[in-house]
Every structure is written in C-alpha cells, then in structure tokens.
Amino acid sequence: MIIVKIGGSVFSDKSDPRSFREDVVREIASELAGFYPENEIIVVHGGGSFGHPLAQQYRIREGIEPDSDFKRVGFSLTHQAMLEVNDRIVEAFLSQHLPAFSVSSSSVFLTEGGEVAYGDVEVIKKLLELKFIPVLFGDVSVDLAKGVEILSGDQIIAYLAKMFRPEKVIFLMDVDGVYDGSPGEGSIIQDLTVEDIEPLLERLKCTAGGTDVTGGICNKLLKAREIAEYSEVWFVNGRIPGRLRGAIAGQGSGTRLRR
Numbered sequence: 634m635i636i637v638k639i640g641g642s643v644f645s646d647k648s649d650p651r652s653f654r655e656d657v658v659r660e661i662a663s664e665l666a667g668f669y670p671e672n673e674i675i676v677v678h679g680g681g682s683f684g685h686p687l688a689q690q691y692r693i694r695e696g697i698e699p700d701s702d703f704k705r706v707g708f709s710l711t712h713q714a715m716l717e718v719n720d721r722i723v724e725a726f727l728s729q730h731l732p733a734f735s736v737s738s739s740s741v742f743l744t745e746g747g748e749v750a751y752g753d754v755e756v757i758k759k760l761l762e763l764k765f766i767p768v769l770f771g772d773v774s775v776d777l778a779k780g781v782e783i784l785s786g787d788q789i790i791a792y793l794a795k796m797f798r799p800e801k802v803i804f805l806m807d808v809d810g811v812y813d814g815s816p817g818e819g820s821i822i823q824d825l826t827v828e829d830i831e832p833l834l835e836r837l838k839c840t841a842g843g844t845d846v847t848g849g850i851c852n853k854l855l856k857a858r859e860i861a862e863y864s865e866v867w868f869v870n871g872r873i874p875g876r877l878r879g880a881i882a883g884q885g886s887g888t889r890l891r892r
Contacts, residue, residue: 634675636677638678639871642679643871659725678771684714688711696782732765733766739774744776744782770786801880814837826891827892830855834851
C-alpha cells in the first residue's frame with residue numbers, strides 16, 4: 634500500500650484564493666497510474682487556498698461557543714470549500730482513468746486534544762478491496778472537547794498509517810525535501826532517522842506550532858516520526874514531474890525517513 638499526501642502548496646497558490654493547478658494534479662495522478670492496480674493507494678490532500686483562509690477567518694481552532702452562529706456558519710463554509718477542492722482533485726484523477734473516490738474526512742473522524750480520537754475506516758477498507766482509490770482531505774471536524782476543530786491531512790495520514798501499515802507514505806510538497814534550515818538557506822537532508830527529528834525541530838524553531846492553521850513542516854515532522862513506526866516516509870517535491878514516481882520506486886530525489 635502507498636499513501637500519498639498532496640500538500641496544499643502543491644496544487645494551489647495559498648496567496649491566491651481558490652487557485653488550482655490542475656496540470657500538477659493530473660501529473661501526480663498519471664505517475665500513480667503506473668503503480669495501480671498492483672498497489673493499493675490512498676490519497677489525502679490539504680486545503681491550500683480553499684480551506685485555510687476560511688479556517689483562519691472564522692477561528693475554527695478556537696472551538697465553538699453555544700450561541701455562536703458565526704462559528705457554525707464558518708465551520709460549514711470551510712467544509713464546503715474543502716468539498717470544492719476535493720471535487721477538482723477527484724476529477725483530475727478520473728481524467729487519468731483512475732477510480733478515485735471521495736471520502737469526506739469530517740464524516741469519518743472525531744478529534745480531541747488536537748488528535749484523532751476516533752476514525753471509522755471500514756468504508757476505506759472496503760473501497761480498497763474493490764480497487765478504488767480513496768481520496769480524503771484535511772477538513773473541519775467535530776471535536777469532543779471544543780465542539781469544532783481543524784483536522785489536518787497530516788493527522789489523517791498518521792492515523793491511516795497506524796491502521797493500514799503501508800509500505801510507503803509520501804508527502805508531496807512545493808520544496809525538494811526537508812531542509813536543515815530555512816528553505817533556500819539550509820541544505821536538503823537526504824536521509825533522516827527518527828532520532829534526528831527532535832534536534833531538527835529545535836533548529837527549525839518549531840515550538841511555536843508552525844506557520845499555518847495545520848502546523849506546516851513542524852507538524853509534518855512530528856507526524857512523520859509517528860508514521861515511521863509503521864512505514865517508510867518520503868518528502869519530495871510534488872510540483873516536479875517524476876519525483877513521486879522515484880519515491881515510490883525507492884530511487885527518488887528528496888528526503889527519506891526511516892527508523
């Protein structure tokens with residue numbers, strides 16, 4: 634099994650509301666087509682310029698007050714924006730003759746304390762048995778403590794990795810891998826171990842929680858450390874053709890994390 638996370642910065646310009654790089658997503662689908670149906674594939678994508686602006690505007694991470702119609706409307710609008718981009722990604726996969734099937738994350742997962750508290754993966758299991766490619770996405774979530782919350786694609790992938798134990802988990806980003814400093818200033822780390830992550834988080838000043846509503850590279854590294862218990866993890870540039878294909882084949886250009 635292969636789980637692929639398509640980061641929002643890969644398919645979207647986060648400074649341009651509802652921008653969508655259809656050609657990039659089609660290329661990703663085309664590369665995955667070379668490994669289907671021999672491999673089971675799950676795709677999870679981020680919010681890009683669709684969900685993030687609304688999540689920030691309506692302060693979804695702060696939870697909900699009992700009389701807050703403002704927050705309830707924002708919760709629904711954020712979800713609708715994610716359904717919109719999910720539809721476009723699924724259509725791009727279908728154009729490459731891949732049987733992508735949308736799975737609404739907020740209908741599958743409950744959160745609590747910033748983590749997935751419960752996930753019903755039975756439908757996902759059955760879709761895989763039937764040779765579909767489930768496509769989940771970062772979303773809003775019903776939260777057991779705060780009422781509402783943001784559920785990141787990285788959190789979803791960490792939960793799915795624990796449940797399915799895939800051979801590879803591949804994070805597609807808009808940079809060439811994990812840097813030992815700021816992109817453009819530090820150098821790419823080609824091979825990373827679980828023991829390397831804590832000092833790397835300190836160098837990247839990740840204690841503040843990242844750069845966007847879902848935690849950015851800081852959250853990815855934390856979740857990758859969890860995932861590495863079950864799977865090999867890759868970080869590659871999803872906007873450069875061939876990088877995804879190389880990571881799946883184990884000969885890619887990017888960062889590989891192993892225990």
